[in-house]
Amino acid sequence: MAAPPSRRASPPVLPDELVEEILLRLPPEDPACLVRASLVCKTWGCAVSRPIFRRLLHEHHGTAPVLGFLHNWPSERIPNFMPTTASPFSLAAPDRRVWQAVDCRHGRALYLSEYEDQGTQELLVWEPTTGRQRRVFLPAAFNCRYPNAAVFCAADACDHRDCHGGPFCVVLVFRKSSGSDEYDSDDEEHLTSACVYSSETDTWGEPTSTHVQFAMDFGYYSSVLVGRSLLYFMSDFWLIVEYDWARHSVRVFEVPDEAGDGERCTLMLADDGGLGVTELTEDLNPHLKLWSRVASDVTDARWVLSRVINLEKLLPIGALVRNVGLLVVGFAEGANVIFVNTVAGLFAIELQSGRVNMVCHDQGPCRLIPVVTFYTPVPRNRHQDLRLSNAAKVLGGQEERGEQDTTVDRAQQLFDDGSNAIKEGTTSRPSNVSAMS
Template sequence: MAVESSTLPEELFEEILLRLPPDDPACLFRASLVCKAWGYAVSRPGFHRRLHELHQSPPVIGFLHDSDEEHIPDFIPTTASSFSLAASDRRLSRALDYRHRRALFLSDSEGQDTQELLMWEPVTSAQQHIPMPVAYNDIYANVVHTTAAVFCGVDGCDHRDCLGGHFRVLFVLSVEDEDSDDDEDAMWACVFSSETGTWGELTSLHHRWHMCFTFFSSVLVEWSQLYFMADDGFILEYDLARHNLTVFNPPNYLWNYGDDRYNIMLAEDGGLGVNEVMGSHLRLWAREVSDSTNARWVLSRVIYMVNLLPIGALVDAETRVQVLGFAEGANVILVTTVARLFTIELQSERTRKVCDDHGFANLIPIVSFYTPVPRGEHKDRSSKPSEAAGPRGALGEEKIVDQARQFINSGSNVTKDEDFVNSFECVSHAI
């Protein structure tokens, strides 16, 4: 007779679950359905943080995009198995950003001829409607374009388990300035805090051309600067501490509206980076800042796509590659070429085909370890191991980790203990 999987020591089956493939969300989801104990283990407070400690960088599990046909953001998985997120509000009109386990959309307000921002947690399906700043409604007729970024609002947070806490939103407007004699437009920005439920003061900057933000999302550098790349290649910086705006050029820049050679990213040192498409290869640049007024672009690396992409992806040496997104936290870019979409891990240069290209514009990568939502019937047992056994229960920590690793590497034959065998078989059937 099979022994119930719940008889397996909690410390051991948690270590086993932690070692399931992190880039395949379906594994943890299916394992959570095996029994209440396993469902609790993967959804309890702290499990997500332990995934970070063990695997370091979270995976890209998919991306949001603007559907060409219905202009509704949709989710496309980048994982090996079929996977989908819970449906978000179908009134959404444009996906803007994703960061710290939260997605941000520009949405049509229900029953009103106005717009609003919507923060959505893909894993929990929790969402919060955010009214536009008063200034937006006052100058709506002169607004050329808008964009926004979402980020954690908790001071001192290490962003390994951001979910359900306070967040902030930076909202940026490109506004036609009718009072300017120099045909200049204005860039306006302000920050929303979910803690206070209010918008901060406006920051403004005059710029000589319209700045639109159709193709690229933002990049957060060192928790203090947010960057946006405009369609014409200009880079907009917002300093979260000083609340000021700055505009500057990417490397080797010659103004050309609609120039899609560039996309912003994080450099290897954590600062601002830019990737520049040159035919079938990619130049990676890093911005070196010596003081508040002196900065330069330094070429750090060249990636030759012909060495990474499968045969047929590049028809010839002149085939264009376009970078459509950068996944913060995973150091992955999304590129298209000859009607195909690929992910490229910049550190390992591992490449994976995701899907055919469907005319994508701005891609918003979803970067997260996917852990199922806590179920109401589970009690919090995270602080109740046997006191006599020490902080990790009856089994020593090193022994627990070693046995879990053997299970994942070798299967159920590593031990004759019936509890272990049946529990491993239960995992196998679940996934």
């Protein structure tokens, strides 16, 4: 009797540290790749969903990608979260009929409730990559009007590579109401106030205020965080409000005199990490002017023109017809990307590389809230595979240098071989998958 045919040999199992190194090389601007990888097997799913994997992505790729943006456009046919990635990707963002997106930073997005029914207005802190939510009620005693708010990580010495679930603060800036909604009363003293909420104590601190000439509205612009304690907000009178978290102080100053129309300005980070302003000109040769606020030991800080970008060299001709609809509508803090709205659609401009990407054909007049982070899939269950522990050892400097280099080189070789096979058509490409948080 003939011996039964031998069974087909199983492929060799890759070491856990090699699996991690390969998965790290999947393009971060295509989050669906990690989603598909997480569905291959339980080990891979646990590897990409562990918190430390996001830190490894930062170590390997550096700057986090812009996954997309939140917005408040009224159109029901436009998703609440608009992706800017290379593959189909979505996040289950809160309903904009109830919540207005106001900020996103350090892995958290911040929303303000659309209803204002005497003390019932609240904030919603939402983590896009984990789906966690936390509601924060605004004290009725604030009696605030036309507010804006910013969220940031409050953990000491955090590098913001994996601060999900940690302590955070919310800074609320608003116009103190005196019972009147008049903007042009000469006798009325207008107050601009700021207050801080701490997630660690679940309480609001005492507001701090400054007198201003105008009753300012903060609802049209996004905030910018400079360093660890300085938050900046733009108002509708082309004034900038600075809140110093460390000193709990508020002051107000103007945008650059040459900037002119505040509707075409937005706050940004300058090349040196300080405060900057982007101005969009209205002349026949549209261009962006980038201003930096420079401190001085002798005089007050002043605005300096640091760079001029000719939009005719970056955007298609059809987008610059008579400057119609040409607006700067957002700045991606952490990625150095500016969003420009045109009649031809919405464009993302990378300031460092000069690369331009058309985000969508739909456009609207309201601000955008960019989501800048590495996406890692949420675990399918609470079980965590503890075998993939080499990443922690590498970060802690415990691995031998020779073994680490060998693993990295081998992972890169396997990744390159797989990529070449896909390009040559020898390996079937899996279908696209939408990632739902």
